[in-house]
Amino acid sequence: MRSETRVLLVSGLCGGLLAMASSCLAAAPYPTQPIRLIVPFAPGGGADANARRVAEPWSKALGQSIVVENKPGAGGTLGASFVAQAPHDGYTLLYATPGQQMTAPYLFKNLAYDPFKSLVPVGKLSVGANVLVVTKSLPVHNVQELIDYARAHPGKLGFASSGVGSTSHLAGELFKQKAGVDIFHVPYRGTGPARTDLMSGQVPMTIDTLSVYLPLIQSGDVRALGVSTLKRDPAFPDLPAIAETLPGFEAVPVNYIAAPAGTPRAVIDKLNATLNQVIADPRVRNSFEKGTSLEGGSPQEMEQLITTEQAKWKALIERAGIKPE
Structure with missing residues (x-):
């Protein structure tokens, strides 16, 4: 009996220690590593x-x-x-x-x-707001001129995006749908590569992150036509909203x-x-x-x-x- 009692005591003690260890592990502070x-x-x-x-x-x-x-x-x-x-x-x-x-x-x-x-x-x-920007070589200076140009050159304009399914992709599709123009999607692996090709004229337009394109807009390397919010961004009151030309356009x-x-x-x-x-x-x-x-x-x-x-x-x-x- 003493041997059985001793075994039970040891088993109980081990079980208690394991429970305490598990409890301590569960209660470990987070985070403990990068x-x-x-x-x-x-x-x-x-x-x-x-x-x-x-x-x-x-x-x-x-x-x-x-x-x-x-x-x-x-x-x-x-x-x-x-x-x-x-x-x-x-x-x-x-x-x-x-x-x-x-x-x-x-x-x-x-x-x-x-x-x-x-x-x-x-x-x-x-x-964030997106912005419709075009390469400098494209002869358009506002949203309506872009629509007119696209209608005059069906299937010739590609719009860059940061990838399939990105907001810039769907913003381009929304523009295509609301403007009734024949433009095609050019997906990139992120905004960075798309921006590089837009600057060089490899792709003519995109609707992507305003904060990313702002330095290029300010330097004159690309031309901004409008923001993707329903109303003008208070920080850029002189930049029209695309919705002023295409009512209801919003892609943020x-x-x-x-x-x-x-x-x-x-x-x-x-x-x-x-x-x-x-x-x-x-x-x-x-x-x-x-x-x-x-x-x-x-x-x-x-x-x-x-x-x-x-x-x-x-x-x-x-x-x-x-x-x-």
Whole structure:
């Protein structure tokens, strides 16, 4: 009996120690190691620049470094797939744009992740204006002149985008649809490469991130025709809204942070709280270019916005006759 009692005592003690160890592990502070922030586009674009602007102050708020990594391709879905398949421990995050969850279900047939289920929002980061810009050699100076030129040269004008399913892609499709013009899509692996070809005249037009193209507009390397918001941007009152020529035209990129599904709620909540803290900092807000509005909010609010935007873009894609590839 004494031997049995001794075995039971030892077993109970071991069980208690294991339970305590598990409890301590579960209660371990987060984060305890560097965090990877995946940008699903090439370096040099708006998403890349904004991710780097937020990474440093967010690192300080969390007490751990945030390392920005670029994984471009397939309209941002390659980077999204990488994050979706990463361990759901909060150490691999996605700098998300509309192309990974809001539009991907309707543009790609064989995704390696489920846009509806594989990723969960951490929080909203920003909303930015896009701008319609053309190469200097194109003989147009306003939206109506561009429409007239496109109608006179059907099938000759290509519009650049940062990738299939990106806001710049769908903005171009929306322009094509509302203006009734025959233009074609030229996808790139990020805004940076598209910008380079636009400057050199390899592609004549794009509707992409205002903050990225602003220096080129100011230097005269490209010509701005209008912003993609319903009304003029207060920071650029002399730049018309495309909607002044094409009523109802609106195509604005929503940027947010996402994590793999299954990431613990406590981790999501900490990431969200610190992200909102960073967004509220005037120094961070001032570091972002004009035309970008930092907004923040809860994971639940971002989840609802994703659902709303999915319905909006699905309708546009179907009207445009775009088939999943």
